[in-house]
Amino acid sequence: MPDYKAPLRDIRFVREELLGFQAHYEQLGYEEATPDMVDAILEEGAKFCEQVIAPLNRVGDMEGCKWSAEGVTTPTGFKEAYNQYVEGGWPSMTHEPQYGGQGLPSSLGMSISEMVGQANWSWGMYPGLSHGAMNTIYVHGDEQQKQTYLTKLISGEWTGTMCLTEPHCGTDLGLLRTKAEPQADGSYKVTGTKIFISAGEHDMAGNIVHIVLARLPDAPKGTKGISLFIVPKFLPNADGSVGERNGVNCGSLEHKMGIHGNATCVMNFDGATGYLIGEPNKGLNAMFVFMNTARLGTALQGLAHSEVAFQGAIAYAKERLQMRALTGPKEPEKPADPIIVHPDVRRMLLTIKAFTEGNRALLYYASQQADIMIAGKTEEERAAADVMLGLLTPIAKAFMTETGFEAANHGVQVFGGHGYIAEHGMEQNVRDSRISCLYEGTTGIQALDLLGRKILMTQGESLKAFTKVIHKFCKANEENDAIKGYVDELVKLNKEWADTTMKIGMGAMKNRDEVGAAAVDYLMYSGYVCLAYFWADIARVAAEKLAAGTNEESFYKAKLQTARFYYDRILPRTRAHLAAITSGSDNLMEMDVDNFALSY
Template identity: 55%
Template sequence: MGQYQPPLRDMHFVLHELLDVESQLAEMPAHAETNRELIDQILEEGGKFCAEVIFPLNQVGDREGCTWDKGTVTTPSGFKEAYAQYREAGWPALTCDPEFGGQGLPQVVNNALYEMMNSSNQAWTMYPGLSHGAYECIHAHGSAELKRAYLPKLVSGEWTGTMCLTEPHCGTDLGILRTKAEPHADGSYAISGTKIFISSGEHDLAENIVHLVLARLPDAPAGTKGISLFAVPKFVPNADGSLGARNGAACGSIEHKMGIHGNSTCVMNFDGAQGWLLGQPHKGLQAMFVMMNAARLGVGMQGLGLTEVAYQNSLAYARERLQSRALTGPKAKDKAADPIIVHPDVRRMLLTQKAYAEAGRAFSYFVALELDRALAHPDAKAREEADDVVALLIPIIKAFLTDNAFECTNLGLQVFGGHGFISEWGMEQYVRDARINQIYEGTNTIQSLDLLARKVLADQGAKLKKFGRRVEAFVIENKDDAQMAEFVAPLADVAEKLQKLTMEIGMNAMKNPDDVGAAAVPYMKVAGHLVFAYFWARMAKIALAKQDSGDAFYKAKLATARFYFAKLLPETATAIRQARAGAAPLMALDEELF
């Protein structure tokens, strides 16, 4: 079955020692009363729920999967009961608006909770995770009537939500979607079309499901400029909030897939289903981006969660599994062989998992805190600065963390050797579950193109410079500290190289736009490592100051930082050469010669 313990010590380190969230939140009137004691209490209780309630269901969900029968979907054993506990404890309301029954807590707290939930059971976590995205979208773009009708039920968890984008003939290219919306005299619309790959599209956890559906009005212009967004409930609510008639939205089938078996991935058929416009006509994609950005941050947290749980299980196994003797001589002389943790390459795999988990935690919590600043800081300039930083970093959160997670779950399987390939140990499930995270909510190639083309080149690097100024300030502050040289010098080096690479790609793209597509994925790797190097340097500074405190945590943090800079950051050299190679090696081969 494996094991999982919430990494509360490191979560506290990131929140309180690295990010100092209490003082940061004190600047925001909406969160000024959110203190360290409250945050730690929430995480402790959330961790118990994750470890004791949903983690034991992870392999159950993988084995049983969801079942479909004439449009009805049944989730695996225990899922429904766990969701009822989740609702009763008030977890869905954590960061929601108090006006609609929420607790109004900051995003950074919710983000930490979701890390633990994803470590425990990614498939189960997708049900409430998508619901929160639907809440945010309706909260941002819904009319007063829609907010009153839907938000209290989503906040309480009585209802759940989905996002319905993909169609059989179009995935990322939403400009060619065909779902139609015909206006009714009462102001509602008849939604008709088929959507595929809809996570949590039908299930038995909640009494109603609110689908957010992209569709075209009769007068819609072609392409993405003609897309509108609609709220389409499974049951149309009555004026008093009770459930009314069954709507024309039905699950035609569920997918049988590689991983996340416990989550229902549905084909949804909309046959004249009654829906209500969210936001402005033909502006649906902009409205949906609220939910899509929340989902991309959420997928990044799925990657982080799986990285952490794979590391925990790999470490436990490496300490117990006896295999061969250390090259420097026996370490466990009273045993027939040494535990495999003595072997250098096993340590490489474990430290890779540990370094990526801890940097991913620091990075993602930072982004969540910046999101709080963007939403709640009283100063307009601070909100704008934070919004730009979030926009720049969201694609890195999604792509870099999920790429790392797939690597780290594979490393976990490798640490287990042949046992990792056997289902009962749980490691091969993490590999399968992690693989989808590189695909959905925009493939990692799409995220890389978004980063390079839209977030960097489109504004001549303005957003990148805003983050770069933080890196530069840290480098200048610590450049004369001899102890920090091993961290500051490589950080400054990769920052300078990314700046030069960005300018080179921009110049080349003027001659050949394909160079952007060719460079995007390796560029993402370099940018991701710049961010990780920045946070590892900051964490190393804290650890250096406390390494003699008697708390071994800081010695471990410092050793992991040194491993990262010595063994992982050098990947950027290869990625930079790949990005600089341009499109020519990719496009030179005629199509018929493949």
């Protein structure tokens, strides 16, 4: 299995050279996020990921988690690594100082999370889910809940989970049955079963804080009758210490395709004591704080598996000898040439590279919007960032996980038969990555959210937030000879994106199925256009660096060459997606249900 190396050079390129994070922090008033501070954090984060948790990645896959009536045991070394993580102050880095946090920008935490996810995704899910619990309690919890739970989550002493799904309902949370009975002391008794609960039970922290959706006795039906509750594994004592065990237990562990090192649990709530967060029957709205945190975290997973695929595949392609180059021997002193000389291997490597580096730019841009949404100086700035982040979140979650899974598959393919063998780590990467397209809302659900809720329900106003960014970039660079071809293509795509959206909206006025039929192709089209913008901007920066003179000529030339590959080889996929979008819904909906299985 290849040794993980944190991609610090490209992280710094995106953060400082492409997106100008230092000026961004200064504008938002993050005075402690100085260049020296940020660099030290990135270096220490890389060291922790490379030396502590990356060696546990294979261990977690082989051992998995162990269930017993007493609880769940995590793989060898996981608990000790988490203790080091807490001692290093990593859980508190981006959270509020009044509750024990360090107050650093959330986008800096994204860079650390990227490295953690690449080094060991299964391990990273334990502290990763806690951030969603922290954000939810911070936004919707009362002061007592913040003092009791938020402080412990921020310190890392306790971890958090998100408990939504039930055996009979997946995404359709309006069907959930878990109930919450009010008690005389203001608490509630929560009863029901939740499934697919990542990090629902483990031995790594002193307590687990479950954020649970449930119904009050008089709640309206559907999503309008859902409330949100804090249900701790152990009830806290008045002094904040862990008290008696609550009525919540892990009934079993799911047997999964991948992420074996993370405990995916069936959680049974048997009259467990819970505490209402926010207003009654407004729980789904409150839970969106958690879900949006998790969706960006899952987008990061797509990036993580793509980076892992690239690191493994490029190392192997340089060493593996097989056949001669079609244009003649490249290393005649050896019995065969390394496979990196072959065009098809380069196709796969460049595809992985284009997705990895392009998606990193997309995600870090989204993380900037999250910073502005939190710390923008005016309400107008914060509202604009909220709209932009709302648009980009479903694109990032779905597009980045789909392309991350594609990249992971290419990683196996570069290895050939050896990629199918466990010792090289590529097959684990595929298995671990597959879940990313499913949880926190499948690709289809994200596509409906993007096209239906975010764009059509706003009459396209949210889309204009990003198409204006592209328009301004194209106007500013219309005379830039270094990237003129990319700018010309972007101008066409930007107009086509808006026109296609309008056509779908007009069709939906006659037949609502047109939205569902177009949604996934529309989302993937949108993702490819987003990356076209970022690759054009990456090429702009690289060309400027080369023109000015640099001692990293190879680094910037590789950026230009990857941008060309993206535009020539990857971006044409938009043509197929556009054809599918405009083909309408009849080719999907006209077949009678009984005709699907006539061959049996």
